[in-house]
Amino acid sequence: MAKPFTPVVFAGNDLLDGDSVYLAETGWTRDVRGAAVAMTVEERDALSARAIADANIVVGPYEVQVALEADGAWPLKRREQIKASGETTIAVGPKAAIARAA
Amino acid sequence: MYRYDEFDHQFVQERVTEFRGQVARRLTGELNEDEFKPLRLMNGLYLQLHAYMLRVSIPYGTLASRQMRMLAEIAERWDRGYGHFTTRQNIQFNWPKLRDIPEILDALASVEMHAIQTSGNCIRNVTSDPLAGVAPDEIEDPRITAEVLRQWSSLHPEFTFLGRKFKVAVTGSETDRAAVAVHDIGLQIVRNAEGEVGFRVLVGGGQGRSPFVAKELRAFLPREDLLPYLTAALRVYNLHGRRDNKFKARIKILVHELGIEAYRDEVEAEFAAMDRATVAAPWEEWERIGAYFALPDLPSRAEEDAGFERALRTDPDFAAWVAQNTHAHRVTGYRAATVSLKPVGGVPGDATAEQMRVLADLAEAHSADEMRVTHEQNIVLPHVALGDLYTVFRALAGIGLDAPNRGLITDIIACPGLDYCALATARSIPVAQAISNRFASTERQAEIGPLAIKISGCINACGHHHVAHIGILGIDKAGVESYQLTLGGEPADVPSIGERTGPGFGFDEVPGAIETIVDRYLELRESPRETFLQAYRRLGMAPFKEALYEAA
Amino acid sequence: MRLLDRTGEIAERWTFVEGDDPVPNDLAPDGTVTDGPVSDGAVILPHARLGEALLLAAERPGKTGLHLENDVDPRPLVEHFGALSLISVAFPSFADGRGFSIGRRLRDLGYEGRLRATGPVIADQFAYLLECGFDEVWLPAAVAERQPVESWLAQLSKVNLSYQRGQGATGQGERRRSILDRRRQAGGAQTGGAQASP
Numbered sequence: 141m142a143k144p145f146t147p148v149v150f151a152g153n154d155l156l157d158g159d160s161v162y163l164a165e166t167g168w169t170r171d172v173r174g175a176a177v178a179m180t181v182e183e184r185d186a187l188s189a190r191a192i193a194d195a196n197i198v199v200g201p202y203e204v205q206v207a208l209e210a211d212g213a214w215p216l217k218r219r220e221q222i223k224a225s226g227e228t229t230i231a232v233g234p235k236a237a238i239a240r241a242a
Numbered sequence: 243m244y245r246y247d248e249f250d251h252q253f254v255q256e257r258v259t260e261f262r263g264q265v266a267r268r269l270t271g272e273l274n275e276d277e278f279k280p281l282r283l284m285n286g287l288y289l290q291l292h293a294y295m296l297r298v299s300i301p302y303g304t305l306a307s308r309q310m311r312m313l314a315e316i317a318e319r320w321d322r323g324y325g326h327f328t329t330r331q332n333i334q335f336n337w338p339k340l341r342d343i344p345e346i347l348d349a350l351a352s353v354e355m356h357a358i359q360t361s362g363n364c365i366r367n368v369t370s371d372p373l374a375g376v377a378p379d380e381i382e383d384p385r386i387t388a389e390v391l392r393q394w395s396s397l398h399p400e401f402t403f404l405g406r407k408f409k410v411a412v413t414g415s416e417t418d419r420a421a422v423a424v425h426d427i428g429l430q431i432v433r434n435a436e437g438e439v440g441f442r443v444l445v446g447g448g449q450g451r452s453p454f455v456a457k458e459l460r461a462f463l464p465r466e467d468l469l470p471y472l473t474a475a476l477r478v479y480n481l482h483g484r485r486d487n488k489f490k491a492r493i494k495i496l497v498h499e500l501g502i503e504a505y506r507d508e509v510e511a512e513f514a515a516m517d518r519a520t521v522a523a524p525w526e527e528w529e530r531i532g533a534y535f536a537l538p539d540l541p542s543r544a545e546e547d548a549g550f551e552r553a554l555r556t557d558p559d560f561a562a563w564v565a566q567n568t569h570a571h572r573v574t575g576y577r578a579a580t581v582s583l584k585p586v587g588g589v590p591g592d593a594t595a596e597q598m599r600v601l602a603d604l605a606e607a608h609s610a611d612e613m614r615v616t617h618e619q620n621i622v623l624p625h626v627a628l629g630d631l632y633t634v635f636r637a638l639a640g641i642g643l644d645a646p647n648r649g650l651i652t653d654i655i656a657c658p659g660l661d662y663c664a665l666a667t668a669r670s671i672p673v674a675q676a677i678s679n680r681f682a683s684t685e686r687q688a689e690i691g692p693l694a695i696k697i698s699g700c701i702n703a704c705g706h707h708h709v710a711h712i713g714i715l716g717i718d719k720a721g722v723e724s725y726q727l728t729l730g731g732e733p734a735d736v737p738s739i740g741e742r743t744g745p746g747f748g749f750d751e752v753p754g755a756i757e758t759i760v761d762r763y764l765e766l767r768e769s770p771r772e773t774f775l776q777a778y779r780r781l782g783m784a785p786f787k788e789a790l791y792e793a794a
Numbered sequence: 795m796r797l798l799d800r801t802g803e804i805a806e807r808w809t810f811v812e813g814d815d816p817v818p819n820d821l822a823p824d825g826t827v828t829d830g831p832v833s834d835g836a837v838i839l840p841h842a843r844l845g846e847a848l849l850l851a852a853e854r855p856g857k858t859g860l861h862l863e864n865d866v867d868p869r870p871l872v873e874h875f876g877a878l879s880l881i882s883v884a885f886p887s888f889a890d891g892r893g894f895s896i897g898r899r900l901r902d903l904g905y906e907g908r909l910r911a912t913g914p915v916i917a918d919q920f921a922y923l924l925e926c927g928f929d930e931v932w933l934p935a936a937v938a939e940r941q942p943v944e945s946w947l948a949q950l951s952k953v954n955l956s957y958q959r960g961q962g963a964t965g966q967g968e969r970r971r972s973i974l975d976r977r978r979q980a981g982g983a984q985t986g987g988a989q990a991s992p
Contacts, residue, residue: 153289153293155340156340157340157341158290158293158294158337158338160291195271196269196270196271199275199289200275200289216721217721218721218723219291219660219667219718222661223291223292228661228671229660229661229669229672230589230661230672230675232322232592233592233594234324234594234596236592237324237588237594237596237597237641237642240588240642247977249977250973252954253955253957253973256953256955260918260952260953263948272940272941272942273916273918273941274940277916280889281918363891393957393973394957394958395957396957397922398957399921399923399925399926399956399958400891400895400898400925400926401891401894402891402894403889403891404891405891480891480892480895481892481895515902515903516902517902520959521958521959521960523974526978527977
């Protein structure tokens with residue numbers, strides 16, 4: 141029996157801004173929960189083709205395994221969770237400096 | 243310090259214009275991402291996990307106040323109000339937009355700075371001793387050589403598409419503070435029997451996946467032969483270095499596989515056949531650049547200062563800071579002071595725009611307008627009069643940068659790790675913070691003495707864990723962060739690569755494991771004068787391994 | 795494909811003979827030139843066929859070239875430089891910069907014939923190629939389509955100064971002006987510090 145397919149979304153970075161973006165049903169979104177989810181190999185290949193076709197908008201698209209939660213997709217791996225959060229896991233910059241001083 | 247002449251200005255300005263055009267051509271698709279990537283990398287621009295990252299070159303770590311203020315302005319205008327000082331004496335901005343990069347490069351050019359060759363498979367920015375020009379044991383200011391090399395290597399037509407990156411470091415003192423033995427080429431300024439100044443040339447050192455201590459290529463190279471000789475060394479590497487495997491493409495692998503003798507024969511043959519006089523920098527160019535590195539005019543001061551002595555007696559925090567963070571200066575009545583960017587629980591190497599501005603003001607008022615970035619990710623104020631030290635210390639306390647921990651267990655080097663880096667396999671910064679909090683007590687740090695902890699979030703070893711007294715390497719083990727420990731690494735003096743203790747530790751277990759190692763050291767050291775590294779070299783791995791894995 | 799030099803796109807007069815392919819009829823070693831379609835009788839042979847190339851060159855001077863892969867040491871070719879009117883150096887990828895050193899080495903060894911870079915290099919490397927001694931660039935169609943000739947020529951005036959000396963071919967190449975030479979001409983009038991060391 142074939143291994144069950146783990147759902148995937150396609151992630152990349154916006155060429156002009158560098159932000160993490162995810163392929164949506166139309167265009168790209170900065171919110172992984174709004175990403176188009178492939179549930180089968182065929183759907184994955186179709187998303188992949190769309191992602192690659194946007195090579196002058198989004199850099200380096202690749203697939204990310206996700207779990208389907210109530211409000212949308214969420215990555216399985218820590219690296220991708222950090223990327224999807226759009227932030228570091230620790231306080232940084234002026235806010236962190238103020239917090240330390242307090 | 244060095245100042246641009248009209249040619250330097252024109253060169254950097256044209257380079258910015260060129261990059262602006264490259265961005266435009268990328269947007270039209272004339273350049274695809276594969277083609278654009280090495281071009282942007284050669285201008286210091288990475289694409290990381292969350293965003294672009296711009297690495298700005300701070301040649302040999304030397305910064306003037308107006309330059310530091312511009313870095314603060316860039317942090318505020320185009321980033322998130324802070325920057326990260328790196329182990330290669332540079333600064334990184336973690337959140338810029340590609341669309342803004344040409345403007346940022348313009349801003350940098352206005353203060354004689356750039357991001358050229360801070361990345362890419364080319365000759366990277368040349369690093370040096372943060373105490374250059376200050377250290378009493380110096381033969382010659384290594385920044386003269388570093389600046390000659392900075393210029394020579396900029397957009398070198400032959401060496402801009404090498405098999406891999408190429409890092410050069412220069413030291414001018416007996417005491418190596420530039421870690422020359424872990425660079426692709428390390429240069430140590432030496433005098434020969436006739437008293438002439440030249441270079442001892444090392445080759446093939448490096449960290450990464452396969453760490454190597456560099457081997458001696460030439461015991462003495464006359465100054466005038468430097469550029470032709472490096473041209474020969476680079477040419478042999480460019481032609482013969484491996485291109486089949488990215489992880490075997492550094493010169494250390496070529497030297498290792500060929501053997502130092504065979505590599506040297508090739509280089510010497512190339513060097514002998516070369517039109518050396520044409521390739522060399524003319525003598526007057528060495529003199530021209532050398533003049534910029536003359537010691538600044540420091541008003542003469544007495545050997546002792548009453549106010550300084552009083553502050554030492556009345557403020558124990560200041561006394562601890564002076565003892566740990568200041569260094570001898572070749573001019574009477576002066577010290578060099580290390581500003582630690584490692585406050586307890588902080589992000590190693592980070593500075594906010596406000597902190598940068600205060601540092602710039604302090605340098606302007608009390609350090610001949612000069613700062614240095616160290617490869618330990620700290621800042622040095624190189625020329626502070628004894629009588630000014632307390633003022634400086636109080637100002638640093640006001641911005642939370644008064645930690646008296648230079649060289650101690652909380653002076654941790656850490657790469658950005660999985661919080662920022664697209665290549666990382668584990669987080670580094672939170673591990674550094676947890677260790678720093680665990681050893682927060684100043685008294686305890688002082689009792690432990692010199693101990694360098696360095697953390698890398700992947701096998702590429704940007705956090706220099708191989709040459710740490712206690713190194714930490716974060717890897718991904720079936721989706722979970724796991725941290726391997728190494729002991730006994732050292733970048734300078736008698737360089738060595740650390741040895742692994744054994745199986746790794748979980749994210750939360752690391753501070754405890756470090757504590758176990760430290761406690762065993764305190765128990766076994768012959769006296770408080772025996773440092774961790776000395777004790778490790780005497781005792782070997784066994785007692786630490788036992789403490790880590792068997793005592794429980 | 796496209797062939798260009800510092801003046802822009804130029805006509806191809808050379809026929810590239812690959813692998814073991816026969817030398818076209820119009821170039822028969824007896825010297826007779828028949829009605830070759832593009833070529834005026836000039837051919838580039840692979841390095842493995844050096845001996846054959848030298849025979850051809852003896853009979854048809856000025857019309858023999860040699861193509862080198864970028865792992866070939868050009869030093870043994872010195873004695874044949876006179877016979878080789880063109881040397882082509884392979885750039886299998888723009889990121890594989892071995893060819894720059896091969897070009898430089900050929901010029902340092904005294905090669906004065908035509909030097910060609912063959913492969914998918916990019917416009918942004920044009921000045922470097924000329925400075926390493928190359929005269930011309932042969933581009934495959936995929937790159938030529940995306941990168942107009944204007945981009946290649948514009949590249950030559952992007953950065954007009956260089957910090958190195960002794961770059962540029964033996965007279966043929968467009969070169970950036972050496973800052974070291976310019977400073978020398980300026981006579982050291984712009985030193986910055988108070989006293990000269992070292």
